[in-house]
Amino acid sequence: MSSQLSEKLQVEKTCTEVSKLNSKSKSSIDSEDESLECDLDDDDDEDEEILLPLQEILTSSRQPELGTLEGDCLENLSQNTMSPSLKLPLSKPPVVSQVSYVNSLEHILKEKEESKRVDELEKQLQEDIQRTETNSSDGDEEEDTFADGDLSEEHRAFIKRFSITAHAIPDYHPGEDIFDLAMSGKIFNQHNLDLRNFYFIPQNPIEKLLLSSGAAQQLSLAVHGFLSSAYSRIVCPIPILRWLFQMMSVHSDYCVSTQILDKLMEIILKNASISDEQSKPWIPSLADVSAVFVNMGVAFRSLFPLQHLQPNFNECDILSHVQETVSKKELRGDLLTTRPAFTAVPETNLINVIKFLGFCITVCQGGYTDQEIVLLLLSLFKISLEKQLKQIPLIDFQCLFVKLLKSIKDWDAKMPELCLAVNELSSQHHNLLWLVQLVPSWIIRGRQVRRRLSLVIISKLLNQNHVRIPDTSDEQMSLLRQYLVCMKPSNLLKMTRERLEQQNDVSGEHLHSDLEQQTYYLVYILLHLVSEASFFDVVNSNQREHLLKLCGALDKHIKCDIREDVRLFYRSKVKGLVARIYGKWQDMIQNTRPTQGKLHDFWEPDL
Numbered sequence: 001m002s003s004q005l006s007e008k009l010q011v012e013k014t015c016t017e018v019s020k021l022n023s024k025s026k027s028s029i030d031s032e033d034e035s036l037e038c039d040l041d042d043d044d045d046e047d048e049e050i051l052l053p054l055q056e057i058l059t060s061s062r063q064p065e066l067g068t069l070e071g072d073c074l075e076n077l078s079q080n081t082m083s084p085s086l087k088l089p090l091s092k093p094p095v096v097s098q099v100s101y102v103n104s105l106e107h108i109l110k111e112k113e114e115s116k117r118v119d120e121l122e123k124q125l126q127e128d129i130q131r132t133e134t135n136s137s138d139g140d141e142e143e144d145t146f147a148d149g150d151l152s153e154e155h156r157a158f159i160k161r162f163s164i165t166a167h168a169i170p171d172y173h174p175g176e177d178i179f180d181l182a183m184s185g186k187i188f189n190q191h192n193l194d195l196r197n198f199y200f201i202p203q204n205p206i207e208k209l210l211l212s213s214g215a216a217q218q219l220s221l222a223v224h225g226f227l228s229s230a231y232s233r234i235v236c237p238i239p240i241l242r243w244l245f246q247m248m249s250v251h252s253d254y255c256v257s258t259q260i261l262d263k264l265m266e267i268i269l270k271n272a273s274i275s276d277e278q279s280k281p282w283i284p285s286l287a288d289v290s291a292v293f294v295n296m297g298v299a300f301r302s303l304f305p306l307q308h309l310q311p312n313f314n315e316c317d318i319l320s321h322v323q324e325t326v327s328k329k330e331l332r333g334d335l336l337t338t339r340p341a342f343t344a345v346p347e348t349n350l351i352n353v354i355k356f357l358g359f360c361i362t363v364c365q366g367g368y369t370d371q372e373i374v375l376l377l378l379s380l381f382k383i384s385l386e387k388q389l390k391q392i393p394l395i396d397f398q399c400l401f402v403k404l405l406k407s408i409k410d411w412d413a414k415m416p417e418l419c420l421a422v423n424e425l426s427s428q429h430h431n432l433l434w435l436v437q438l439v440p441s442w443i444i445r446g447r448q449v450r451r452r453l454s455l456v457i458i459s460k461l462l463n464q465n466h467v468r469i470p471d472t473s474d475e476q477m478s479l480l481r482q483y484l485v486c487m488k489p490s491n492l493l494k495m496t497r498e499r500l501e502q503q504n505d506v507s508g509e510h511l512h513s514d515l516e517q518q519t520y521y522l523v524y525i526l527l528h529l530v531s532e533a534s535f536f537d538v539v540n541s542n543q544r545e546h547l548l549k550l551c552g553a554l555d556k557h558i559k560c561d562i563r564e565d566v567r568l569f570y571r572s573k574v575k576g577l578v579a580r581i582y583g584k585w586q587d588m589i590q591n592t593r594p595t596q597g598k599l600h601d602f603w604e605p606d607l
Contacts, residue, residue, distance in 0.1 A: 128155055169570045173430040175389075176385045176387065181340055183297050184342045188250060191215070194215045195210055195215075209221075232270055242282075248260040248264065252341065257348055268360065283360035284356075286372050286375060287311070293379065297342065311372075345389065354396045361400075374421070378425065384438055402443055406443070418449065422435055423453065432457045441535075447535065451476065454530070477547075489561050492519050492522065527578065536588075539588050547585050558578050
């Protein structure tokens with residue numbers, strides 16, 4: 001009985017526990033369902049709170065604490081969710097910047113407005129500058145620009161502060177207008193040059209064939225080798241050679257002019273080998289050369305500009321040669337109504353004439369007198385100043401100068417006369433420097449002319465024409481040192497301003513700057529001339545002492561007087577030239593022994 005009672009109690013106990021467990025699990029499930037429903041309801045509420053109007057979102061962006069609240073809600077939502085797939089990653093809430101998007105856009109708009117204003121000011125400034133340049137080209141640069149008040153004070157200060165003067169000292173000489181192309185071909189041209197009008201009497205069948213042909217056929221026979229073969233064993237008559245010389249100078253075709261030059265040199269070379277000592281080969285006279293240059297468009301007064309150096313013929317004598325070279329039809333008409341022979345400076349014809357003259361001087365030495373050589377040199381120097389020949393290398397001119405200088409017999413008498421005459425060919429200092437540098441420096445006589453001519457021009461530019469140029473090198477170096485002291489830029493500027501004030505030509509600030517630019521331009525040319533005048537083949541001990549003094553004077557009076565400025569490039573250009581000249585002199589000094597009895601040379605200050 002007791003065992004049955006105990007089993008019965010055990011069964012009832014077990015049933016009781018099972019029922020408790022069932023009721024407990026049911027209550028837990030119900031609670032979980034309730035909590036889930038509560039969470040879903042909360043989600044719906046949160047969705048309704050998040051979907052706010054745009055204005056409220058922009059307003060709430062200014063409250064940094066809202067981000068923290070939204071982060072807490074998301075964290076609660078993830079913790080209350082039962083499914084792992086619905087949990088969101090827990091992260092640190094983002095840090096909200098104190099500068100809002102509204103402020104950034106306002107800042108960008110403000111910067112854009114400022115940049116637009118700067119662009120407008122820059123455009124206005126450019127227009128003002130262009131208007132200033134236009135007024136200056138009309139001759140009223142300062143008066144029209146600033147008197148009308150178009151530029152503001154700010155613009156004036158900007159232009160004054162940042163304006164740069166870069167072209168005050170040009171690289172090329174200005175040159176002169178030597179050729180008058182409207183007058184070219186007025187004496188003769190390639191169409192009216194006829195051998196039948198040279199009063200030439202034929203002596204053989206070849207010459208009869210030439211005279212029976214027309215002008216075009218005559219030229220064709222000459223170019224294609226008929227004349228060179230015909231006169232290979234006999235001397236060619238002078239009228240034929242003069243006709244070829246004139247045709248070469250005026251023919252517009254480059255190839256034809258060059259072919260005529262070749263045939264001319266070939267014929268004259270054969271004539272030189274055939275002729276004996278008594279009969280020299282023909283070369284063009286000074287009158288023939290002058291007629292050719294005048295026919296190219298060079299005025300007679302430009303060929304011989306100096307009154308005290310004139311040839312034994314005049315312009316009327318040259319024009320009278322028209323009767324020998326121009327057809328009768330042209331003589332009856334007005335020569336001035338014919339069309340010009342050239343539309344541009346005839347470089348090819350000019351160079352061919354120069355080459356032919358050099359060939360003639362080589363073949364026939366002594367064909368020109370010393371006076372004719374001086375006149376021919378002056379004419380060639382004047383022609384070289386033509387503006388359209390500035391950037392052309394005149395090598396053929398220099399080769400002819402070498403032969404002409406070597407052909408002068410009385411050198412000691414003619415060389416000073418030549419230098420004084422060349423000095424008067426132009427009044428512009430840069431043109432005179434060009435003439436000095438055109439003299440060939442690879443021969444002794446050429447270097448002598450360069451040194452003496454440089455001293456003559458320096459004396460002229462410094463208004464000291466009364467000074468006599470010495471002959472010895474020591475005296476020339478002493479004179480050069482005196483000139484170098486007078487080249488101080490500040491002193492030259494002061495003297496120029498005082499001279500203009502006496503003439504009542506000074507007015508305005510802009511004229512002061514122009515005077516300074518002109519002064520430094522002059523100093524730049526003078527320093528080049530100083531460099532030419534101080535060049536010697538061999539530097540002895542005496543010249544070494546002079547070079548040391550020149551270095552001291554250059555450093556004291558020129559270099560130390562120049563204050564460089566980034567806006568005034570011409571000052572730096574002059575100072576750079578000073579450095580080059582100083583370095584060249586130092587190189588000459590280092591390559592020369594010191595004075596006898598001295599170990600070193602020391603600079604002695606000027607007293």
